[in-house]
Amino acid sequence: MKTTPHTVLLTGFEPFGGEPENPSLAIARALDRKRVAGHRIVGAALPTEFARSLPVLETLLRQHRPALVLAVGQAGGRAQISLERVAINLIDARIADNADDQPVDVPVIRDGPNAYFSTLPLKSMLLRLQDAGIPAALSHSAGTFVCNQVFFGLVHYLATHKPHARGGFVHVPYLPQQAARHDNAPSMALPTMIEAIRLCIETALTSDDDAHYAAGSID
Secondary structure, three states, X not given: OXXXXXXXXXXXXXXOOOOOOOHHHHHHHHHOOOEEOOEEEEEEEEOOOHHHHHHHHHHHHXXXXXXXXXXXXXXXXXXXXXXXXXXXXXXXXXXXXXXXXXXXXXXXXXXXXXXXXXXOOHHHHHHHHHHXXXXXXXXXXXXXXXXXXXXXXXXXXXXHHOOOOEEEEEEEOEOHHHHOOOOOOOEOXXXXXXXHHHXXXXXXXXXXXXXXXXXXXXX
C-alpha cells in the first residue's frame, strides 16, 4: 500500500478520567486542514477506549494513507511537551477507560514484539521546540494506558503495512483550566501546544535524518 503524498494524520483523544476536555483533541481540531511544509493535515479524534482506539486508528490509516502520522495524548502532571521514544507491548490500566474497561497485564498485540521505537526525528524535533522557547523533553515511557496502546499499535501498523511512512507519539500537559482542578499541576497554554505540534510536524516533514547527540546533553 502506497502512502498518499502531502497528507499528515494528526490524532487526539476524547476527554477521559472525568475531564471535560482534552488538549490533544483541541490541537488536532485546531490544525485540521492546515498546511505545513506543503502537506495537508487531517485532524481526527480517537476514542479513549481500549477496544475501539486501534480499529478507529486503522480505519483512518487506510482511508488517508498518510506519509506521516503523529498521535497526541494528554499526560496530566507533566510540565513539558514529551516526545515519546518507546512504545511497549503492554496494557496495565491504572484507571478505567471511557467504556469502563480496565485491562491489567495484557499485551497490546498478542505475539507482537516487546517494544517499538518511534520513527520520528525526535532529537531534531526537540531542538526545534527548544529553539522556539517551548518547554520540551525526550520521554522514555508513554505509560501503559490507551496512549501507549495507540503508540504501539500505530508503529506496529506502519512497520507491517507502510514501512516508508513515519509515525510516533507526543504527550502534552494539562490546559491551565484543567491544572486548576488538580492542585495547580503543571500546564501549558493551548496556543503554545498547537504551535509545538505544528513545529513537530514541520520538522518531521523536512528532516531526512535525526540530530545526533547524547541524551540529556542539552537543556
